[in-house]
Amino acid sequence: MQTSTRQTSTLAVVSLVAGILGWTVLPLLGSIGAIILGHLARAEIRREPQRLEGDAMAVAGLVLGWVSALLWVLGILAFLAFFGGLAWLAALN
Incomplete structure (x- = not known):
């Protein structure tokens, strides 16, 4: 009887670490x-689902990456809105 073991995807592990x-x-x-x-x-x-596993790690890396990227975009927009508003107020005076 031959049993095949599934290997964890290296890309999934690296995605989680990068996240x-x-x-x-x-x-x-x-x-x-x-x-x-x-x-x-x-x-x-x-x-290759018979050979590889680690989909949950890949999804965790994706979620961490997308949430962090979204927060970066929101932070940049808030920064621009705040300092843009200050510049607008300074231009009025």
């Missing part, structure tokens, strides 16, 4: 890496 780094040490680069690698990992796992 964690996106929240700690490398905010923007880690988030972008987590998003890209998470999508690549999920595609790889879907192509």
Whole structure:
């Protein structure tokens, strides 16, 4: 009887690590890496489901990456709105 063991996708692991780094040490680069690698990992796992596992790790990396990227965009918009409003008020005086 031969049993085949499934291997965890390396891309899924790296996506999760990049997602964690996106929240700690490398905010923007880690988030972008987590998003890209998470999508690549999920595609790889879907192509070879008998050989690879780790879809949950890829999804976790994707979620961490997308939430961090969304917060970056909202933070930049808030920064621009705040300082743009200050510039507008300064122009009135």
